[in-house]
Amino acid sequence: MTATGASEGVGARGAPIGGPWWWARRRSAVLDASLAAASTVECLLEGASFAHGADLPELLGMLLGLLVGPVLLVRRRWPVVVVLVSIAVMPAEMGGLLSVVGLYTLAASDVPRRITALLAGMTVTGTLVTTFLSMRQDIASQPDFNPPVWLVPVMALALGLVLTAPPVLWGLYVGARRRLVESLRERADGLERELSLLADRAEERAEWARNEERTRIAREMHDVVAHRVSLMVVHAAALQAVALKDPEKASKNAALVGDMGRQALTELREMLGVLRTAEGSAVRGAAGADVPERLAAVASRVRAQEATEGAPDRSAVKSSSAVEGDPDGPCLDDLGDLVGQSRAAGMVVELSVDGDEVAESSRPRYAARVERTVYRVVQEALTNVHKHAPGARARVRLAHREGELAVQVENGPCEGGAADAGLPSGGNGLVGMRERVTALGGVFVSGPTDTGGFRVSAVLPTPQPAPHVAG
Known part of the structure; x- marks a missing residue:
């Protein structure tokens, strides 16, 4: 007007x-x-x-x-x-x-x-x-x-x-x-x-959620497959070295490589089956909403099978339990078995735990996500040592502190002048570790040491530890 x-x-x-x-x-x-x-x-x-x-x-x-x-x-x-x-x-x-x-x-x-x-x-x-x-x-x-x-x-x-x-x-x-x-x-x-x-924002949030889920799926697949395949390559190299000198040890290594390959393929098929089930749903409901959790359950088979290599019956029982859905996945109790696998591949690994004076039955248990993240950090760090520093000595340190849990994996320089084992690397290992740690509000640091080695450190907050339940 x-x-x-x-x-x-x-x-x-x-x-x-x-x-x-x-x-x-x-x-x-x-x-x-x-x-x-x-x-x-x-x-x-x-x-x-x-x-x-x-x-x-x-x-x-x-x-x-x-x-x-x-x-x-x-x-x-x-x-x-x-x-x-x-x-x-x-x-x-x-x-x-x-x-x-x-x-x-x-x-x-x-x-x-x-x-x-x-x-x-x-x-x-x-x-x-x-x-x-x-x-x-x-x-x-x-x-x-x-x-x-x-x-x-x-x-x-x-x-x-x-x-x-x-x-x-x-x-x-x-x-x-x-x-x-x-x-x-x-x-x-x-x-x-x-x-x-609102529709534009919802679309942006949906796109962000899809990207985040793809990242988490890629991280889970990397954690499940990369470590086992790396050990397979290390064992294959050892098999090639002793094939003529020690046929019995070569046969044992060959059987171990075959078992690892079959396990890796089985885990990969299960992950792809979970993804196909989620993609077949028109609406993201119960089947699609828990894709990362189901992938984590499948990934827990790594812990079940790696911890029981050489005992077929016990491995079959733990694998079937993992397929049904292990809510916790890998935990701190499996670090010893993880380190043992690297030792079996010829790596010299030292595991030390600080603040672990109390008995295991009464020691507090942390949230499943915290323990799983620590396990994945150690797993990926040892995999990187196999890839990039063959023959180097490694040390894994775990520290229980008030309100936080710290882990450090450090390796020395390569022995015998070998700089790399020739394993392919996509550069996603350190990125995945950092994403896991920062998602829980922790701090992640990685880099070379003064002695020519490499160090990976992570500190995770533990505000509300859950008491350990035996059995």
Whole structure:
């Protein structure tokens, strides 16, 4: 709206105007043109009648009517001007349609209510005075007619209210309804924008969740397969070295490599089966929501099988238990078996535990995620030693502290000048360790040592250790 109450040229929901000049629609322009034509005809007739009664040339009265009638064309643009013109021509007893339509447009516009009330009062007063003087003149011209004194004022007041109150009240109603509809439209537009933003954010969160889940799945697959395959390569190298010198040891190493290969393939198939099950679900429900947990359960077979190599019956029992879903997965108790596998592959590994003076049965157990993360850090660090520092001595240190659990894996320089075992590396081992540790609010540090070796350190917070349950 402008200062005079005119509506800006916009349609529904902010759409641009489709009509000429200040009209929002062409049909509005046609309506105003029709009202202006009817008002012009009325003013022409009333102007000629006024000029005849005032002993003025009829052409002058008709010219006045021709100027006043078309003012309705600007009623939407300047409603105040239309009402003021209707008030100005009231003494000439012309402009009835102009006054009614002008008051309606003024009341329906956004002109301040005090201005609307003032102009409506002026219209009532002008109509009252004009009607009173006209009726007194008509009564004076009829000597035989003697009405009561109160009749003329009452009739003048009634006529003024009839010509003023209905268009003003109807205009106020239409204006209020129009503003209500506009506010509802604006609210609907706001809700649409908010829903669009929420949908965009939901899509971003879903994409982030998918990326996070892919990262976790990749990390679990790396932890399950990489360590075992690395040991297979180390054993294969040892097999090649002793094939001719010690056939019995070579046969044992060959059987061990075959077992490790079969176990790695079995674990890989189980992981791919979990992924296919999750991808087949149209909606991410119970089957898809626990994919990382199910992968962790499959990954726990590494701990079950590695800890029982050489004992087929016991391994089969633990493997079947892991397939059903081990909620904890690898834990601190399996570090000894993990270190033993590296020793069996020819690595010299030392395992030391600080703060472990109490008996194992009464020692506190940490959250499953904390113990599993420590196990994976040690596993990946030893795998890197096999890959990049064959023949080097390694030391694994575990420290139980108040409110935290620390682990460190350090290896010395390669022996015999060998710099690398020739194993492929994707560079994801250290990244995966860092992601696991930082996800639990811990600190991870890795880097070379002054003696030419490499060190991996992680400190994990343990705010609420759970008591160990035997059995």
